[in-house]
Amino acid sequence: MTRKQRRLVMIGAAGLVLAVAAGLVAYALRDSIVFFYGPTEIAEKGVAPGTRLRLGGLVEAGSVQRGPGQEVRFAVTDSKTVMTVHYSGLLPDLFREGQGVVTEGVFEGGTRFKADSVLAKHDENYMPREVADTLKKQGHWQPGEDKPGAGTAPAAK
Structure with missing residues (x-):
């Protein structure tokens, strides 16, 4: 050679x-490349309890319950399935019912999720693209928004 x-x-x-x-x-x-899973995807995929992942959707109206200290329970939904989230810590200032949220933590099985961080949308014109796409797929997207995940841009003159 x-x-x-x-x-x-x-x-x-x-x-x-x-x-x-x-x-x-x-x-x-x-399986880790996906930014988050919606409650329905977790149920359909058969995720094993103890799996670390991100859960995204809307905070269900009337579901926020505050416990002793900084304990909070709330429900995240994609309008088809509801997942109960347990969180201990300070919630973001913009966290409220009916808003988009992404939580990171451990799936405990059934419809229980133990979060160690909670991310809320940062203003009224923005929602994480993955949350918006899932909500649009479920038919729960707010009318008037053409592009999920993007704010409204001023018209060109």
Whole structure:
């Protein structure tokens, strides 16, 4: 084998090793790539209790219950399925019933979710795209919003 042929074989082998490594990483992350799951997706997918994930949807009206200290319970819905969230800590200032929310924590099984962080939408014109897309899919999107996840832009003159 000439020097040039050996070099090409080495480059080809290195490329193959990198491709296999990238494939293994993509395979391992296949369920973690999604930004969040809606309550219906969790129920349909059969997520195992103890799985760490993100849950997104709307805070159900009348569901917020405050306990001793900073304990809070509320329900997150995608208009089809309701998931009860238990959270201990300070809620964001913009957290309220009927608003979009994404919680991160551990699925406890059934319809129970233990959150360790809660993210609320940051103003009246924005909702995380994934939450808005799920709500639109469920037919629960607020009319008048053309693009979920985007604020209203002024018209060009």
